[in-house]
Amino acid sequence: MNATKVVSKRAFDVMIRALGEASELVAPVSRGYDRFSFAEVEDASALQCEGYIPTINPPKKYFLPAEEVLVEFSAPDGATLGSGSEFRADAVVDSPTRVLLGVRTCDIRAIAMSDRAYADTYEDDNYFAKRERATIVGLSCLEPCDDHAFCAAMGAENAEEGYDLLLTDWGDSWMVSVGTERGDEMLAACDGVGEPTAEDREQWASLQSDRRAAFAPVAEKISVEKERLPDLVDEGEGSSLWTEYGDLCLGCGRCNMVCPTCFCFDVEDEVSLDRTSGERKRRWDGCTLLEFALVAGDENFRSERKDRLRHKLYHKTRSTFDRYEEIFCTGCARCFRTCLVDIYHPDMYNALEERLGGDSS
Amino acid sequence: MKPKVGFFSFTSCEGCQLQVLNMEEQLLDIAGAVDLVTFREAMDPIDGDYDVAFVEGSISRESEITVLREIRRKAGVLVALGACAASGCVNAIKNRFTPEENLHEVYAEGARHFDTIDVKPLDQVVSVDHYLRTCPITREEFARLFTSLLLPRRPYDPNFAVCVDCRIAENVCVYDMDEGEYCMGPVTRAGCGALCPTFESSCIGCRGFIDQPNFASMIKVMEDYGMPREDAIGRLKMFNAALPGAEEVE
Incomplete structure (x- = not known):
């Protein structure tokens, strides 16, 4: 556990409001119908958004916006753009200063995963311009947010790093874990920051044991250890499971869009009607969509829904494990909540393990 | 030389042509970039071939097939303009009934003056190069396709949900x-x-x-x-x- 302090919610709110004068404050906000979105807020009260299950879209939207202009280009004066014409191009890097409030540990873990992906090979300026100017104030879950989350099976019900501050509800106060120097500075700006008392420490230990008990069944949602998943998906490549789920899958791409660890995008140019200027934009893309793996010559590496669904799980497990030694899934279950045909990754892993067990016997 | 462009219409409400005319602040850019040869909702036709044909409406009569084939023959690029042309739209609901039933239902005693066939989107009669979808088309998509044809580049036509x-x-x-x-x-x-x-x-x-x-x-x-x-x-x-x-x- 990182350095822990106790600070009154009131003092914390004063500090956050002050931060809000120079930066955008965002937090989960109810959208009705038991759905939530990260949106701009005025103060820290939104931190305690009641009944907050993972938001419709994850906080990645602040670092990798769903649609983002990368380049603006234009023709010389009096000329128009066209094949082989001269043009001027300027990179566009939007870098607002933001404080993300009430980020669940699953999303803290996911942000750390995207950080690795976006730093890989070429550091992505547009991503890091926003990421580096973001402050992350996390919020510990005291119990599972609903019956679908499988965070504990993926080890994401806790976060040891990836936040500036991580808050735990402590009645009129917050128990605050400090993750970075930035977090230290924030606390230094709060009035009445105290050390936990002996009584606090005792209560903390009992809270942690209650949490472990509450999350223990969640960890059971997947019948194998998460370290086994890459091999499981590998060994199950030819399983009939993919055909069954491929027949069920709508191929609509919702699961990709709402996934906090999906990082793929497509790039498209838009030119103004008078052809004097234009923009190059990127936009979220997803591997469950038909044209994701379509290349020149009309070849499609994954032309059927079952291939694409299998690829999604393969990439979340085998590919990312081999490349980053990490399984790019936090068990937030956004993919399940958005799925109209109830495709649930734990069900698929469990069925695969069961069938493979059957095959080998 | 400016490309020659024609707008044509078959079975439809002509709302997609109107959507183009609704692009008020951009109409001069559109009209300035091309030579319009026909646009039923906007002008009298001029004889001759054309580089691009924007074709609105579905095909619901034999006579329309002949006209559409002639347009295809004269046009370098043929664009299906709107849902009727691209997919048949609500017109195709009538395909659930026989042509005789439809004629009687709509024209009763006057049915003998008309002929009708099952509704077809354009690409079931001729080849279509590009599609503008939606009922009616959106002005933004028209502008985007129009610009792509002028540049020229492959138009953006998403095939996801x-x-x-x-x-x-x-x-x-x-x-x-x-x-x-x-x-x-x-x-x-x-x-x-x-x-x-x-x-x-x-x-x-x-x-x-x-x-x-x-x-x-x-x-x-x-x-x-x-x-x-x-x-x-x-x-x-x-x-x-x-x-x-x-x-x-x-």
């Missing part, structure tokens, strides 16, 4: 609202920015189906949320009865 646009807009899904909306976003082509779901209405499929639509799962979803199977099938076919694959919807 409306759900993608809807998640990007971060709407609450109308199925999560469970207020009697039966959205067909999962099988309908995106590009409209999920306009209807953004205003808490279902997608009713006016842009036609994505490739590889999963009709069985789509019908099951609508049934699970309370719509009788027969109605779910009718809903899938409302705009798309003439599309290949629609016969699989049973």
Whole structure:
């Protein structure tokens, strides 16, 4: 556990409001119908958004916006753009200063995963311009947010790093874990920051044991250890499971869009009607969509829904494990909540393990 | 030399031509970039060939087939302008009945003066190079396609579901609202920015189906949320009865 302090919610709110004068404050906000979105807020009260299950879209939207202009280009004066014409191009890097409030540990873990992906090979300026100017104030879950989350099976019900501050509800106060120097500075700006008392420490230990008990069944949602998943998906490549789920899958791409660890995008140019200027934009893309793996010559590496669904799980497990030694899934279950045909990754892993067990016997 | 462009119309409400004329602040850019040779809603026709034909409407009479083939012969590029041309649109609902039934229903005693056939989108008669979907077309998509043809470059024509646009807009899904909306976003082509779901209405499929639509799962979803199977099938076919694959919807 990182350095822990106790600070009154009131003092914390004063500090956050002050931060809000120079930066955008965002937090989960109810959208009705038991759905939530990260949106701009005025103060820290939104931190305690009641009944907050993972938001419709994850906080990645602040670092990798769903649609983002990368380049603006234009023709010389009096000329128009066209094949082989001269043009001027300027990179566009939007870098607002933001404080993300009430980020669940699953999303803290996911942000750390995207950080690795976006730093890989070429550091992505547009991503890091926003990421580096973001402050992350996390919020510990005291119990599972609903019956679908499988965070504990993926080890994401806790976060040891990836936040500036991580808050735990402590009645009129917050128990605050400090993750970075930035977090230290924030606390230094709060009035009445105290050390936990002996009584606090005792209560903390009992809270942690209650949490472990509450999350223990969640960890059971997947019948194998998460370290086994890459091999499981590998060994199950030819399983009939993919055909069954491929027949069920709508191929609509919702699961990709709402996934906090999906990082793929497509790039498209838009030119103004008078052809004097234009923009190059990127936009979220997803591997469950038909044209994701379509290349020149009309070849499609994954032309059927079952291939694409299998690829999604393969990439979340085998590919990312081999490349980053990490399984790019936090068990937030956004993919399940958005799925109209109830495709649930734990069900698929469990069925695969069961069938493979059957095959080998 | 400026490309010659014609606008043509078959069975439709001509609302897609009107959408082009509604682009008031951009009309001069459009008219300035090309030579218009015919535009029924805007001018008298000029004789001759054309480089680009924007063709609105579905084909519902034998005589229209002849005219469309002539347009195809003269046009370098043929664009289906709007849902009627691209997928048949609501006109194709009549395909559920025989031509005789339709004639009698609409014209009664006067039916002998008319002929009619099953409604076809343009590409069931001639080859189509590009599609502008939606009922009616959006001005933004027209501008985008028009610009792509002038540059020239491959036009943007998404072949993924409306759900993608809807998640990007971060709407609450109308199925999560469970207020009697039966959205067909999962099988309908995106590009409209999920306009209807953004205003808490279902997608009713006016842009036609994505490739590889999963009709069985789509019908099951609508049934699970309370719509009788027969109605779910009718809903899938409302705009798309003439599309290949629609016969699989049973």
